[in-house]
Amino acid sequence: MKISDCIDAGTEYCPCSLAETGECIMCSQLQGKVFCDCTNWKGVCIYQEYIWNHSQRKENRQVYRCRISAKEAVSPAVTVFTIQVKRTLARELKEPGAYVFLRIPDYPTFFDLPMSIMSADERAGVIKIAVQERGVKTKYLLQREAGRREEQQREEVLLRGPYWNGILGLKYLKSFQKGKALVVVRGIGQAPALPVAKKLLQGGNEVEVLLDRGRIAVDFTGDLFRKMGCRVLEKQLLKREDLTITEETLAYLQDSLLNKGVGLIYGGGSDLLHQGLSRLIQEVERGAFFVCSNNAQLCCGEGICGSCQTRLADGSRVKRCKTQLAALNIYEGR
């Protein structure tokens, strides 16, 4: 069944601008209808929250000016930022799937860059984020644009958040307990998988990590996974030629699902990796859950700009920055 919840429903940011424009993801009354059709109840009546808030959205997320306390280049391609934030924000970012928008001060908002949280320490009030140099925005964030000298490095960053929809299938991840889970990660996808593994371990699960260095050619999380209590296997996940899953890995995954009782797979990599994983899970038909990173092109994170919009197999369109879907819904029929 298709689940489509709004990640922000019932939070302090709900109702949002989408309610003001009749585009609410959850509430029929706030989609221009004149009656309730509340299939995805989250424990609060969004229409009621809206009316009680004088028919206005709640306050938007804030932008914080934060200090970067460390930058560690773990490879030529990847730098891990340590950023100081308020403790409350660090606590809100501890969830798997949490992300923020980052931008160097004085740059306009279209430099905003969505970045997943690798770890958050609410006591120290710090978060860590791994940044891979890719396009225009990451280069500016890493301050590698032409003409910038080392001594001009800014030690501050603008941070907008918290956001939570960095993972699809969160409800499976949060409810999976006392089972066996596989965390399959490649490249920069290693970073946001750390909170995922942590959540799975908290649920009393056995967690095995299949780790592929991928394009960034560095394993910067293996030790961290091991320290938490995961088993880590380095594996080549995708073939070089066409980026589909290698036969060896497929056989391993199949065996895990069929014979080792793996009940949940998390995919943290490219769409091609996720497609391969979702197809396999459906073929094996053992009812295993599929959870994966949300690879949509996020831009505003607020359901406003439309850059993340995706068409599903049933023809409906979803804004993936706010809509919490089962991962299989995204990859079915592709």
Place this chain on the structure above:
Amino acid sequence: MARVVIIGGGWAGCAAAITARKAGAEVVVLEKTDLLLGLGNVGGIMRNNGRFTAAEEIIALGAGELLAITDQVTRHKNINFPGHKHAFLYDVTKVEPLVRKKLAEMQVMVELETRAINVQKEGSWLKSIVLANGSAVEGDVFIETTGSTGPMGNCLRYGNGCSMCILRCPSYGPRVSISQRAGVEDLLGQRGDESYGAYSGSCKLAKNSLSKEIVEKLDREGVVIVPVPTEDVNVKKLAYKVCQQYALKEFAENIILLDTGYAKLMTSYYPLAKLREIPGFEFARYDDPYSGGKGNSIRYLSMAPRNNALKVEGLSNLLCAGEKAGLFVGHTEAIATGSLAGHNSVRLYLGMPLLELPRALALGDLIAFANEKIKTPEGLKNRYTFSGGQYFKQMIAQGLYTTDVETVKLRVERIGLTNIFAEKFL
């Protein structure tokens, strides 16, 4: 074996469960709250005016189980209050466990705290009901008896907000219209001023918050009538009420209390501070809805179009009953329509013609009458009940109203339907 899935465990759903079971089906009832009976946990008035005839018809047709229970826990028999004669008041604090026990004895499967949110269908056939937890309940025939109350958004848009009624949406989640989910658009009831929905017509005060004199009189006579201070009389509120049988001037000018275990106050809502100015009410407080000083639940925003055998139009295997099936008010009306829908579910499974009750019976006449009316703009502003308003007038005019039990039995016998609801097909 036929598997009948009933969505909503109010009076209509419970009645449907009983007749479907008697006809030989395996029956599951899905109910979102932790209580069966829905609004039946806060009502209590039976057998007033034409409801007496209707109750006896239900018994003669072979579905008397639930009436036996309400009669058993009746606190007052044959009481009169303005516009109403020979009412019975069942104790709303006693009735639900007895119904639950009855269903268990009859091996009806009852799933409480189980909220239906969607359907899976193939063409015009429902295959299963999807629950809030994501699982699906399969069946051969489905009966929707989710009522028409709330949920919170409707109570806010058309009323004064959630008043915390017995359905407790904030705790158990909102009602969902299953027929609408299956692609059949709901009909919306209206008020005199053409806005949608209508307020529930009564609230309950905690009896022991009232003066000793009032409580004693309630216990003794079942009814207490206290005039409303003239400056507070609000005749307009009557037009907003669901229960048009109680939309009489006497109800605006008087506080009418009935003893149903609570002191049932026959008005939609009444500001607490005003109420406490009346002698004997100085300590008054509401037990249902908890915010009865502010508002009441909004109803009639989700009726399914259906035929007189109670099959929903446009779908092959969905029946409906109770408030879902029209602008019906009342326990008796819910039990009557529920019993017919339950019986017809097994006929539908077997491919037999569905039973339509003839208009020579009050039950058949009400079902057909309400269906004619709902198709007209004026008709959408009315409610239909054996106990008053437009339909009771029609009942008298047609010579259907009687309090003679033998006459009812004879009528049912003459058209060959005695104990039809007790017939076993499977």
